[in-house]
Amino acid sequence: xDKPKIVVLGAGLGGTIAAYEINAAAKARAEVMxxxxxxxxxxxxxxxxxxxxxxxxxxxxxxxxxxxxxxKIGFTGVGAKRLHxxxxxxxxxxxxxxxxxxxxxxxxxxxxxxxxxxxxxHGGHTVSICQTAHASAAAEAFDRFVENPGPIVVGxxxxxxxxxxxxxxxxxxxxxxxxxxxRDKVPMTFVTAEPYIGHLGLDGVGDTxxxxxxxxRERHIKWITNARVAKVEAGMMHLEEIAEGGAVAxxxxxxxxxxxxxxxxxxxxxxxxxxxxxxxRGFILVDKHQRNPxxxxxxxxxxxxxxxxTGPTPVPVxxxxxxxxxxxxxxxxxxxxxxxxDGKEPTAEATWNAVCLADFGDGGVAFVAQPQIPPRNVNWxxxxxxxxxxxxxxxxxxxxxxxxxESEPFYEKLALHVMxxxxxxx
Numbered sequence: 001x002d003k004p005k006i007v008v009l010g011a012g013l014g015g016t017i018a019a020y021e022i023n024a025a026a027k028a029r030a031e032v033m034x035x036x037x038x039x040x041x042x043x044x045x046x047x048x049x050x051x052x053x054x055x056x057x058x059x060x061x062x063x064x065x066x067x068x069x070x071x072k073i074g075f076t077g078v079g080a081k082r083l084h085x086x087x088x089x090x091x092x093x094x095x096x097x098x099x100x101x102x103x104x105x106x107x108x109x110x111x112x113x114x115x116x117x118x119x120x121x122h123g124g125h126t127v128s129i130c131q132t133a134h135a136s137a138a139a140e141a142f143d144r145f146v147e148n149p150g151p152i153v154v155g156x157x158x159x160x161x162x163x164x165x166x167x168x169x170x171x172x173x174x175x176x177x178x179x180x181x182x183r184d185k186v187p188m189t190f191v192t193a194e195p196y197i198g199h200l201g202l203d204g205v206g207d208t209x210x211x212x213x214x215x216x217r218e219r220h221i222k223w224i225t226n227a228r229v230a231k232v233e234a235g236m237m238h239l240e241e242i243a244e245g246g247a248v249a250x251x252x253x254x255x256x257x258x259x260x261x262x263x264x265x266x267x268x269x270x271x272x273x274x275x276x277x278x279x280x281r282g283f284i285l286v287d288k289h290q291r292n293p294x295x296x297x298x299x300x301x302x303x304x305x306x307x308x309x310t311g312p313t314p315v316p317v318x319x320x321x322x323x324x325x326x327x328x329x330x331x332x333x334x335x336x337x338x339x340x341x342d343g344k345e346p347t348a349e350a351t352w353n354a355v356c357l358a359d360f361g362d363g364g365v366a367f368v369a370q371p372q373i374p375p376r377n378v379n380w381x382x383x384x385x386x387x388x389x390x391x392x393x394x395x396x397x398x399x400x401x402x403x404x405x406e407s408e409p410f411y412e413k414l415a416l417h418v419m420x421x422x423x424x425x426x
Contacts, residue, residue, distance in 0.1 A: 004030045004101035006337060007090060009080055009270075011036035011064055013044055013323060014302035015106030018330030021407035022104065023073050025338040035090060035098065037079030039065055041402055042132040045323065046395050048169045048359070050135035051260070052142060052176045057132050060395070062402045071405045080107075080270040085277055085295050102340070104333055105284050105300040109265035110272075116157055118232030119261060125232045126259040129169055138260060142173075149182050150257030153237055155191030157229045159264030161303075161318020163192065163200045164358045166262050167212060167365075174219045175361030189254055190216060190223040191239060191261070193315040197223055201320045202354065203310040203374055205367040206381030212365065215383070224252060226314045229261065237261075242314040265318065267304060279306045289346045290333045299336070301329035310373060323398075324355040325372055328423035330407075335424065349425040353378075359391040366390070 006026065008019045011034055023032040041062040049055040068075040082091045083103075090098045111130050113120025121128050127138035154170040156163050170190050177183040194200070197216065198208035216223055226249075230238045236255055243249040266272070267282020276294025278284055283306035285292055290305075292298040303326075307319045328350040336346030354369040364387025370378035401407070 003028075004341070005099065006030050006032045006102045006104065007098055007100040008032070008034050008104045008106060009083075009090065010106035010108060010302075010304070011038070011041055012106060012108045012302065014326035014330050015104070016041055016064070016402055017327060017407050018104060018106055018301060018333060019068075019073055020071065020405050021330055021334040022337055023071055024407060025334040026341060027338075029341045030101075030337075031074065033074030033098065034064075034068055034076070035080055035092070036064070036075070036077050037093075039063060039075075039077040043395060043399055043402075044130075044132070045165075045391075047129040047132055047135040048165060048172050050132060051127070051129050051138040051169065052172055053139050054172075054176075054361075057136050060132065060399065062399065067403065067405050082269075083271050083274065083277075085274055085298065088297065101297060102337060103298045105271060105298065105304055106302045106330075107268045107271065107304045109303045110268045110282070112159070112264040112266050115159070115264055116229050116232065118234075119157065119229065119263060125234050126237075126261045128262070129165060129260060130262065142258065145258040146177075146180060146182065148257070149177075149185040151187045151189070151255050153189050153191055153254050153256040153259040154261070155189075155227070156193060156262040157264060158193045158227075159316045159318060160193060160262045161201055161265055162262060162320045163194060164320065164322075164356055166190070166192065166260075168358050168360065169260055170221060171215065171219060171360035174221065188219075188221045190221050191227045191229070191237070191254070192223070192225055193227060193313075193317050194225055195313045195315075195317070196225055199313075199317065201310070201317050202369060202372060205354065205369045206379050208365065208367060208381045211381055211383050215360070215365070227252075228315050232259075232261075244314055246314065264316075265303060271304070281306075283307075288349045289336050290329050290350060291336070291346065299333045301333060302326045305329070307373075319373070320354070322354045322356045322372070324423075325350070325352050328352060331423040334407075351423060351425055357387055357391045357394060359388050362388060364388050364391060 043060040046060040079093045081093045128134035156166045198212040226242045228240045239252040240248045241250045272282035284300035290299045332348040332350040335348035354372040358365045365383045367381035
């Protein structure tokens with residue numbers, strides 16, 4: 001009798017670790033396969049460092065096929081063209097198809113630069129740190145910028161759902177410009193769809209509003225909140241500041257010599273517009289067990305998962321999926337597939353706790369939200385130089401996990417237990 005086939009779609013921050021964990025949970029009762037659009041894993045949280053050449057791309061990347069082969073997990077890097085959910089079939093970009101018994105979607109987002117005229121690195125006028133290749137191109141643009149410095153605009157456009165990296169990059173730029181002794185030549189403005197600084201798509205965590213306002217003020221970075229980017233032209237960003245009720249309160253024309261703006265996210269084309277599977281933006285609908293209600297053989301984790309906003313805001317603001325939250329989703333899916341393979345109903349639920357380190361190059365802000373969506377049992381934020389050191393340590397540790405094919409070493413599990421942070425609801 002053939003073993004059931006579990007296919008993981010997407011070898012990013014969540015999918016790679018989830019594949020390791022699912023394979024360990026399956027205990028040879030199922031065949032596990034990874035479908036990715038690349039053979040290279042990139043540690044996305046380090047992209048802001050790549051964009052100012054504090055890291056080379058190769059330092060944060062891992063070649064995956066040998067690791068998956070060692071773990072006896074199938075692997076292809078040709079990418080998926082289209083999911084045919086009713087057929088339990090994944091059509092690949094090379095024209096072949098893979099049939100599955102269970103599918104775990106961990107694709108990450110499609111980057112919606114095209115929704116704003118002139119936004120983004122592909123034919124637009126702003127750079128990006130969303131992908132490592134984007135960050136590498138941003139580093140080249142930054143090299144040109146420092147030869148002829150001018151105003152900088154950094155932030156997150158309407159509909160964005162990942163605000164931490166925008167704050168990180170603005171403050172990393174500030175640190176790097178001060179090191180080069182040209183900060184005095186560079187007016188900086190932070191532009192965000194958030195209703196207030198430190199909202200983060202989470203309605204704040206602890207005192208992130210005061211912490212981040214204070215940091216921006218100390219670094220002489222002006223800000224505009226409730227901002228909707230109308231259009232970007234070469235060297236000029238056109239903004240609308242939106243009041244409660246949706247009316248335009250004022251407009252801004254911001255000149256820039258260098259700009260990085262995070263775009264809105266949406267589901268990737270391979271899974272978008274499948275009735276019962278996705279919401280109108282193409283994000284995967286899941287229940288409390290990370291399982292799609294219409295197609296119970298499909299699970300999802302990470303940025304591709306549909307999560308409702310924390311509340312109405314004048315400008316659309318998405319909800320972030322932080323690294324720990326994504327890992328908790330993967331752990332829940334592995335546990336649930338383990339139960340299903342034993343003929344049981346799945347019961348595991350991810351905690352969806354947010355644990356985040358936002359590095360500023362010479363300091364940073366850390367926050368813990370349990371659970372991520374208010375009201376919370378834990379709501380804590382702190383700042384200090386220790387955050388920068390912790391982020392470096394986390395980068396080295398996580399890349400080691402990927403290279404060794406580990407999901408959660410004993411010492412990680414012990415440390416999380418001591419801090420009272422759990423991946424699954426008990």
